[in-house]
Amino acid sequence: MNDQPSNGPDAPRGCPVAHGGASDTTRLYGPEAALDPQGIYARLRKEYGAVAPILLEGDIPAWLVLGYRENRRVLDNARQFSRDARIWRDWKDGRIEATSPLIQMLGWRPDCVSQDGEPHRRLRGAVTDNLQTVAGRGIRRHITHFANKQIDAFADEGTADLVADYAEYLPMLVLTRLFGLPAGEGHSLAVSCAQVIKGGEDAVVHNGRIMEILGELAERKKEEPGADFTTGLLGHDADLDDDEVLSHLRLVLITAHTTTSNLLARVLQLVLTDTSRLAGLVSGQLNVSAVVEEVMWNTPPLAVLPGRFATVDLELGGHHIKEGDLLVLGLTAGNLDPEIRPDAGVSVQGNQSHLAFSGGAHECPGQNIGQAIIETAVDVLLHRLPGLRLAVSADELTSTASTWEARLDRLPVEFAAQATTV
Template sequence: MTERTSHGPATATGCPVAHGGATRLYGPETTHDMESVYARLRREHGAVAPVLIEGDVPAWLVLGYRENRRVLDNPLQFSRDARIWRDWKEGRVDDDLPVMQMVGWRPDCVSQDGEPHRRLRGAVTDSLQAVAGRGIRRHVAHFADRQIDAFAGAGRADLVADFAEYLPMLVLTRLFGLAASEGRSLAESSNHVIKGGADALVHNGRIMTILGELADRKRHEPGADFTTGLLGHPARLDEEEILHHLRLVLITAHTTTSNLLARVLQAVLTDDARLAALVGGELALSSVVEEVMWNTPPLAVLPGRFATADLQLGDASVREGDMLLLGLAAGNLDPEIRPDGEVSLQGNHSHLAFSSGPHECPGQGIGHAIIEIAVDVLLHRLPGLRLAVPPEALTSTASTWVAGLDSLPVEFPVR
């Protein structure tokens, strides 16, 4: 483990990244209109801007599409290994800061590069592929029907709170070999970890306890599930690696799929022509999903990369050991590639929503399957489904990492 010195928690004082008017990416001024924040940062700093995240931890936020690609595709210059992070090594960032649940080093594949990364990612990818072929569509349809049954007789619902917020986690409980009764509380704990704040540490501990108990049980009672796949993989993950990969997949898969499902439903229900084309079979849902991943990716900001040497990125002079955050939403809207928002989205998969390079999301196929089946079941179960408020009344709330739809009120005829 890298040796550290200790000088107390991180602050902007004396930190080279924070010089030049760093913007806080948390707090009331950034929770409702991140697009305006990104636009202002781009005007003031160009493609790479100095920011502070929760705990006033300094970082560079990469706003440009091309600059994001450079960081994502070049692990020799921009490592995923947080043990080279200068502010942490020199003791300016404490391990018990809530933000460390997102940016700190862990014994998982997203914290490694090179051969260690390939070994661990191979175990995750193989185990995900195995469960993806074991009735995932049936599981999604089953839990979607159960969710819809709870509100079908009311003639109205909130498709965020009543459908999208929990459905992915319910499917994941089946894929992991967990009891479905754990789904709602695990979804809430995952959301707390992503949002940060003092509760993040408590909820992360709760997730780790449940997953530790799951791994212990599956060692004695193996099954056709993701947990058993990791335990028996030829890469021979140790106990700590097993636990942290269960955590990684559970939190990221739920968060990204839940947010993406809500945004896809928003895109469908705020455009009557699109809804009619989808119901009539004239439009493929995959096209809607791609458009949403360009305009409102499920993770707005991706943590984190660490510069392996002094270098120039955009107009920023990045120092060795600096932390960089990938602005996926900002990069997708970069006016350099989308002047006035224009770009052909039909069949265009070059968005940043699932990252890029060696750390590109390995579970995106499962996420797509959950969304496509969930929307199909919803539209077939509730003919006449329509938005219950004007589209402009819909609001979002952002944390550093995500910008989630607050609610999606709908109404429909009761049969």
């Protein structure tokens, strides 16, 4: 880490990365970040305050926004903090390789998250309209069907890993139905989506696989339209071109699956490590939405949100941010900001002002679908598997983090073996 400048810690500071300090700047990737992201956030907050210089894969400089208020300012102010990566200075100056795994998360595409203003409103309208439509077509029936199919695969064994056997693939199976894809594509698509978020050398290859499958889907739906999200995008009044349709299929598939699978695993973890919550859910005295809300505050499915780009020189959190700088949003760090949550153990029930769904014009449009998947998945699981309990001690549960998320590694459980459904 660089030393504080001689004019004091409260004075605005420039990015050490931009002044030759890259070798001493914290990397938000690699072995340390994978094992202890919370420790990194705490250390950065102590040294730099609400905004800190960091390095992303390939030692690409960025600012990590750690403060809750600072995150809100960035999310709510598209004029100063754009989602349009075409103004990213390191990209414009040729420092980002086209094959960089960062491009999968940060690069410009003809989708609504890469746009601001009227272009964003046009494209987002097509997405939200069609998400609302498919959500109203018996989505809980589809979720129940796939949840039971997943449980059938292990119900008679009396043991399971609820990450690998349930949470990891269930959301994708539901999405295949909503998109008009064969359910058989679900496993490979789930693996590829996870790899795109994880990053590394394979991210580009897996993104290519996703695009190939979705491209074939879009072409098929032109000839064989159905009551699905893909057909809805193709026929929407916003008149999306082929690239826009494909980019939005990719966006919704990757985002919806990875965030919902991660959130489902975390909700199950919280339920199974607290017998009072488990008993409350089984008895009906507690609803799943209250548990989801707590997880959204403490372990949101995306720990770090990509990304925003400064449109002008400005000051944020006591630091000089230059036009074209990249900012990534620390959703977990912001939710646990001691300035707004001096006691993180205090209940947040009924408080929905967390950062987990992003905010501003780009707030997640599919919240109701994710909520439906999680609520139904937990309900089906608890009622199918009497005596469900954690098979290891809570402190044996581990997570592995990438730049953007921290995923639960496994969730081994035991239960009374059951016959499969008919």
